[in-house]
Amino acid sequence: MNQNATIEGQDGPRTALCPPDLETLIEWEAEGGCEAACPEGCWVEADGYCPHGKPSWLIVLGLI
Ligand SMILES: [Zn+2]
Numbered sequence: 362m363n364q365n366a367t368i369e370g371q372d373g374p375r376t377a378l379c380p381p382d383l384e385t386l387i388e389w390e391a392e393g394g395c396e397a398a399c400p401e402g403c404w405v406e407a408d409g410y411c412p413h414g415k416p417s418w419l420i421v422l423g424l425i
Pocket residue numbers: 397399400401402403411412413414415
């Protein structure tokens with residue numbers, strides 16, 4: 362019996378990303394950009410969007 366099959370659905374979708382903590386955001390800002398809220402981990406401008414149409418975390422978190 363495949364036990365993995367019984368827990369299907371417990372993992373969140375890949376789009377449900379964990380937001381970075383404030384320390385990380387400050388580091389990114391010091392580097393002049395921000396990671397996008399994208400499963401690919403795209404690097405964008407602080408107020409930008411990645412090629413997949415995902416906004417930067419600063420936008421998602423309402424910090425910009
Ligand atoms: Zn992306």
